[in-house]
Amino acid sequence: MKATLQQIADIIGGRIEGDPDTVIQGIAGVEQAREGDITFIANPQYIPYIDRTGASAIVCSPEVSAPSKTLLKVDNPYLAYAKVIRFLNPPARESGQIDSGAFIGKDVRLGKNITLYPYVYIGDGSIIEDGVTIYPHCFIGNNVTIGADTFMHPNVTIRERCIIGRRVIIHSGTVIGSDGFGFAKDGAAYYKIPQLGIVQIDDDVEIGAGNAIDRAAIDKTWIKRGVKTDNLVHIAHNVSIGEDSVVVAQVGISGSTQVGNRVTLAGQVGTVGHIKIGDDVMVGAKAGISCDVPAGQIVSGAPHMPHKTWLKASRSFEKLPDMRKTIHRLEKKIQELESALETLQGSKS
Amino acid sequence: MKATLQQIADIIGGRIEGDPDTVIQGIAGVEQAREGDITFIANPQYIPYIDRTGASAIVCSPEVSAPSKTLLKVDNPYLAYAKVIRFLNPPARESGQIDSGAFIGKDVRLGKNITLYPYVYIGDGSIIEDGVTIYPHCFIGNNVTIGADTFMHPNVTIRERCIIGRRVIIHSGTVIGSDGFGFAKDGAAYYKIPQLGIVQIDDDVEIGAGNAIDRAAIDKTWIKRGVKTDNLVHIAHNVSIGEDSVVVAQVGISGSTQVGNRVTLAGQVGTVGHIKIGDDVMVGAKAGISCDVPAGQIVSGAPHMPHKTWLKASRSFEKLPDMRKTIHRLEKKIQELESALETLQGSKS
Amino acid sequence: MKATLQQIADIIGGRIEGDPDTVIQGIAGVEQAREGDITFIANPQYIPYIDRTGASAIVCSPEVSAPSKTLLKVDNPYLAYAKVIRFLNPPARESGQIDSGAFIGKDVRLGKNITLYPYVYIGDGSIIEDGVTIYPHCFIGNNVTIGADTFMHPNVTIRERCIIGRRVIIHSGTVIGSDGFGFAKDGAAYYKIPQLGIVQIDDDVEIGAGNAIDRAAIDKTWIKRGVKTDNLVHIAHNVSIGEDSVVVAQVGISGSTQVGNRVTLAGQVGTVGHIKIGDDVMVGAKAGISCDVPAGQIVSGAPHMPHKTWLKASRSFEKLPDMRKTIHRLEKKIQELESALETLQGSKS
8 A cells, every 4th residue: 555645635534734745655553653654543542642653644633733743634533544444455356257156047137247156046036236246155035136236245145025225235144034933823833924025125234144134024124224233133024223223243123123213232132022212222232122212212221221220220239138138137126126115115104 | 816705714714704705805904904805803902993994804703793794703813814814925836846056965865846956965865855945055964854845945054864854944044953062171171072963853843044953962952843943043952842832032042951842932031951941931031041940930030030020120120229228328217216215215214 | 883991991091990801882871881881970979870880881080989890990081981972983084075066266275185065165365274174055265274174064154364273163154254343433324444354263163053253353353272162152353262261152242352261151141342351260141241350250140240249139139029118118117216206205305
């Protein structure tokens, strides 16, 4: 890599204070950076290091002042860092070729510049738009749509009729469109309720490794624009997840639950079915969401409660044995007081 | 779809009140249904809607009375609904062909009307009975038996010697027969104990997506008739799960635990190993089962307790900080009382 | 199987008391064993059965005394059992052949005696050392290294540039090297931070089924020598796990957390990111590790606390409703005492 500071500013925006022709050859932490490196101050606690850094340029927020240094001031240095990292490390270019070892069913519509690796299976009637990349051992069922520039890592399963948006990334081992878990009691046994719906995944979603996202009983399970899921997430039938929500590893969302926009579900959270989690809700790790959560709340615990309440209650939890002892001691003292008082009352009458 | 009410009654049973030749062309909710639709009243709260529905026929339980309407009375309207849904939406017919892109080992016994997709691998000595369907990227190890009419979705792994029953459905990404987690300490390190047993899955079982069911150390891990598992379930070596039990998503069952018949384990439950969970037990979401559970109990919590106890205790949990404050306040008051009483006693003596 | 006791002693070590030419034809529990069987006493509670056993030889610890029996005394009878089991049941010999149905990219370096099954994909520039076995539907990305004698069960994904050690076993459905979960906020939306690092797995590691182990943002996610993971484990980017640690099923370890040597994380444990878990720590099932844990501690609960504290507090948890009632009752009594005392004080003044 070799770029001028101006070229980097063209990518990440911001205002240069210093020489725009400064040559940048690498990226490093503020303490490690040397001549030719660019560094990023995303955390205010590192501002004091600016004077001492050897970096040739520093990306920082607008309020930083360091007249002796070459600065590139941006509103969001962490985002700028991510963009420079991607600029310096562009993903490997795919071949744009369809390998002869891929299987393509009947009536498949293929766009331009599609990369299909060996052992890819595309079912009948599917539509693969321009620029899609599908790695080995992926299964695309019949009548699936895969939007432009979507990237499927090895060993992904997309069942029949599901709809995947544009610029979606799906990681390995993930299953999209497995049957929802629906059965009707038939005496002691269970009768399978056909799961006739689909999964729809909108643009710019990223789905982690080993997820299982079930198709709807009817209609659709819906993962909306910009959602990011981590690994080993379970999403049941007819769930919807709103735009730009984040679902951390090993979360399970039960059937028909509606998750709002910009929600964060931390690791190992579970929810019951048929509830609404409002916009901008944050759910702490391992919480069990047992009923609706209004927009904007921060909750934790199982069953969930306001996060601050849970924090305080959790701190008290380990005091429980002491509390029991204290209560027992107080009971005794009260008995003693009662006796003493009776004695006094007796002596007085 | 077009069927007379009599044809539907032939499928789901029940008694018609009204014209058996009523023509049914669709299925809809009681509020949305119109001329030509059949609707189902599975939940008593919808009975009041019967008078207003536009449906041409109503499936309901025997106690419903609506003389002006055409009724089909059944004992279990929800089951009837499931059966009509399946009747109206029969699964796509599979080809009954063995694709030339499937790999079939030596000495494999293949029944009639088997569908094998490209990239299916069948190991040596395996037996595939009549009517089996195996989707792409499934692996069947050596000497496996797959019972008649079993359906394997894409990307399922069945390791050597496992036995799969009839009419079993296995969803994508699932692994049957991985090695049990068994090691003997060898100094600081661990020595792998060979896992010589198998997994046996009986008839009419359905296994969700992304499950991992380990083979036994010796003998078998046993999933009995009619069990249904949801997604991302872990079942350790030598576990047995009784008939018609239901294992919800992300449950983990530790080694050698015996789960009874008709048990329900809700989402994200975990159990220790070597215990017995009796018939008809219900375990609440996220519970941690730490010892035997007698038949018929309903339990929750980690470690588990009777569900009602857990409900009450959970409601008290968020009161813990208040309780601590109250206890502290009571302690002070008691001290004050003690002082006052001493004063009184002193003044009296 | 047919071996002399001496041959068995040659495998497991130990000292024979009795005839080293005793012929062993099978292995059985102490109660079931008959002439020709060898049995193992790993648990002291079975020592009383020695006198009655029909076994021809007994493997036991040095302190056991049974002059009328043929004994093989070893320090660790359970380890000896595992070794004999493996001796009697050697794994099936693999072909050492590369199937023509495997795909091998450009510039792949293949050692000797490698077994590649059909539908294996090996990316460009990868190195596969001697004695490696790779089952169907495994994906090995570009520039991966797989160490000697490593065994990959069907349907494993190893992404580009990852490094797998020697004698590693990886179970089906597992994904090594998926992108870490890293995003920078870009307004309401998220911008993907490239995950440029790798996963490095050292010698003698065994990874269970359905694991997801993410590649590092930079540098490496590191699973050190001898680690064993159970099924459905999630390991985030930049985590390191120390030698001979054990990670039980459905554990999730968040980003950049460092797990020490010989640590045990029981089932369904979760940890926050960026913490250190010291050597020899044991974490109880379902615990939520919320901050650093010093070496040698035993902890449980979410958030975690010393295991003994958690045990006591958990036992008190179901008493919470009783405690609240008692506190309420004590409050009333104290009010009554206060009134009575006031009356007394009044009457006295």
